[in-house]
Amino acid sequence: MNNYRIIIDAAHGGEDVGCLLSNIPEKNITLELSKYMYQKFQEYNVPVSMVRDHDETIPPAKRLQIITERYGDHKQVIVISNHIKNQKDYEIIYGIQQPSQLSNRIASYLIKNQEQVKSYSKHLGLNPNLDYYWIHRNVANMQVLRITYPFMQNRGDLDKGVEQIVNAIYEYIGGRAQNDFYKVVQGDTLWNVAKKFHIDVDTLKLMNGFTDNLLRTGESIKVKESKEITYIVGKGENLYQICKKYDIKLEELMKYNHKKSNLVQMGEKLLIPIHSTQHKVQKGENLYMIAKKYKIDVKELMEKNHLTESKLKVGDIITI
Numbered sequence: 001m002n003n004y005r006i007i008i009d010a011a012h013g014g015e016d017v018g019c020l021l022s023n024i025p026e027k028n029i030t031l032e033l034s035k036y037m038y039q040k041f042q043e044y045n046v047p048v049s050m051v052r053d054h055d056e057t058i059p060p061a062k063r064l065q066i067i068t069e070r071y072g073d074h075k076q077v078i079v080i081s082n083h084i085k086n087q088k089d090y091e092i093i094y095g096i097q098q099p100s101q102l103s104n105r106i107a108s109y110l111i112k113n114q115e116q117v118k119s120y121s122k123h124l125g126l127n128p129n130l131d132y133y134w135i136h137r138n139v140a141n142m143q144v145l146r147i148t149y150p151f152m153q154n155r156g157d158l159d160k161g162v163e164q165i166v167n168a169i170y171e172y173i174g175g176r177a178q179n180d181f182y183k184v185v186q187g188d189t190l191w192n193v194a195k196k197f198h199i200d201v202d203t204l205k206l207m208n209g210f211t212d213n214l215l216r217t218g219e220s221i222k223v224k225e226s227k228e229i230t231y232i233v234g235k236g237e238n239l240y241q242i243c244k245k246y247d248i249k250l251e252e253l254m255k256y257n258h259k260k261s262n263l264v265q266m267g268e269k270l271l272i273p274i275h276s277t278q279h280k281v282q283k284g285e286n287l288y289m290i291a292k293k294y295k296i297d298v299k300e301l302m303e304k305n306h307l308t309e310s311k312l313k314v315g316d317i318i319t320i
Helices: 027-045 060-071 101-112 155-172 190-196 202-207 239-246 250-256 286-294 298-304
Strands: 004-011 046-050 077-085 089-094 116-121 127-131 143-150 182-183 219-223 229-231 270-272 278-280 317-319
Touching: 004 027, 004 060, 027 046, 027 077, 027 116, 027 155, 060 077, 077 155, 089 101, 101 116, 101 143, 143 155, 143 286, 155 270, 182 239, 202 219, 202 278, 239 250, 239 270, 250 270, 286 298
Parallel strands: 004 046, 004 077, 077 143, 089 116
Antiparallel strands: 089 143, 182 219, 229 270, 278 317
């Protein structure tokens, strides 16, 4: 892949909180999405580093020093500076002396995912020779992209945008990205989509939080297994019940979904981080059959799932 290197700059940090988005400091969200972006590049084995991986104050001069010294200032270094605003569209700004191909490629990926995107270069005031963004102005050769994300309450929606950006960059530098999402077309069924991506129907439903077998033309569904699933809050459910169901701590679930309150509404989507295998109980299954399938002791399975009896209901989620 032509020795490309990626530097991810999570904007703000420490004393510089950025703007407040539903009382969440911008610096927190840019750090979380930058960490996720870092993880996705690592999965593709692309050399990548972060300017900051925790909450710290980094003055502009120091930030620039980190960026320019990390891999050197040359054309095969791509800098992604992540920002958040309370807006509906993505904004990608590239340098006035830089090519627009990468920015436009990212924009096209996001548009395919039904996002609104603006891709452009920007001058500083009325000076046509100076870039708007200070990192652009202070590097000679790097491809610097300042990406501003729309603020989204559901982290899963933000993660989808990050994945599209990573996939676009990966293909730009010569890789072949495997998209985690599939856009449903007319005539699709759960069965043929599951078959196409070599997963079973129940896993497909579990990953997307489906409670029925209906697919809607035009919607994007997750088709690659990951360490998280989407859960749709049911009538009368609360976070404590959901945490118990998935054997996860309340604090972890709230942090993972950027929630400041433990209140949830029916129909709300939550991302559940998976630390172990999950099994959805099928018709005719019992605890003994499941234990045998995963080669685990029944007593251990009951203890892990806080079960006081061996009776199961169809649709129950069992942690293995």
